Amino acid sequence: MQKKLSSIKIGRHIQAHASIYLFVSVLFFMGVVFGAIVVNSLSLAQKEDLAYYLEQFFGQVSTGQMADSEDLFRQSLMHNLKYLGCMWLFGISIIGLPLIFVFLFMKGIVVGFSVGFLVQQMDWKGFFLAMATILPQNLIIIPAFIFIASTSIAFSLQLIKKIFMRQAGNFHMAAFLSRYILFFLLAAVLAAVAAGIEAYISPAFMSFVIK
Numbered sequence: 234m235q236k237k238l239s240s241i242k243i244g245r246h247i248q249a250h251a252s253i254y255l256f257v258s259v260l261f262f263m264g265v266v267f268g269a270i271v272v273n274s275l276s277l278a279q280k281e282d283l284a285y286y287l288e289q290f291f292g293q294v295s296t297g298q299m300a301d302s303e304d305l306f307r308q309s310l311m312h313n314l315k316y317l318g319c320m321w322l323f324g325i326s327i328i329g330l331p332l333i334f335v336f337l338f339m340k341g342i343v344v345g346f347s348v349g350f351l352v353q354q355m356d357w358k359g360f361f362l363a364m365a366t367i368l369p370q371n372l373i374i375i376p377a378f379i380f381i382a383s384t385s386i387a388f389s390l391q392l393i394k395k396i397f398m399r400q401a402g403n404f405h406m407a408a409f410l411s412r413y414i415l416f417f418l419l420a421a422v423l424a425a426v427a428a429g430i431e432a433y434i435s436p437a438f439m440s441f442v443i444k
Contacts, residue, residue: 250387257383260334261375264341269349271342284354306432313374313424316340317381321417324385327392337382344371358442365438370431377423384416 247254275283320336323329347367351359391409 247383250383253386254379254383257337257379257386261337261341261379261382264338265345265348266341267338268342268345268347271346272349272353280354283350287350287354302432302436305436306428309370309431310425310428313377313428314421317377317417317420317424320378320382320385321413321420324388324413325392327389330386330389333382333385333389337378340375340378344375362439362442365442366435369435369438370427373423373430374427377420377427380423381417381420384413384420388413 316336320333323333323336344367348363351363351367353359355362388409
């Protein structure tokens with residue numbers, strides 16, 4: 234029953250802030266496109282250096298010399314939680330609102346650059362490798378980033394209206410903040426699922442594709 238109520242609250246939240254979700258999604262995918270474009274701006278020496286490190290990494294994967302899955306899970310989870318936590322705190326601080334856009338755009342650049350570089354260096358093999366190693370966990374974590382970014386922006390805008398514009402009407406800070414915390418916990422669960430995929434499933438896909 235409680236899960237059903239939570240899903241209803243989330244659904245209502247998304248409907249009420251559909252324009253924010255649309256803007257944030259477009260911003261993220263603009264970052265992905267920009268990241269793919271950045272690959273073409275690299276010098277030949279930079280591309281050769283990155284290709285060398287990539288070849289060394291694939292060589293280790295093919296021989297089974299990979300990081301421990303538990304360590305990889307822990308590192309991935311902590312990285313994603315820090316990223317999500319920063320955007321969540323920016324929403325509370327109000328003055329950090331512009332940084333939410335910056336963080337999301339940078340995340341898009343990283344994804345776009347990773348896929349773009351693999352495809353440029355390895356053509357169709359790079360595309361299939363990206364689909365096997367980058368796509369699975371990002372199918373989970375990208376919606377989490379978009380969700381928490383949109384939630385943080387909406388929360389910050391609500392605070393601005395209530396505090397600075399004196400719109401104190403039916404404003405209950407405790408309920409307002411508790412819902413905001415609930416949304417972060419949901420994003421944290423998605424981050425844990427994405428970390429699990431990255432640590433335990435993606436390496437198997439990567440090894441299969443490389444071999």
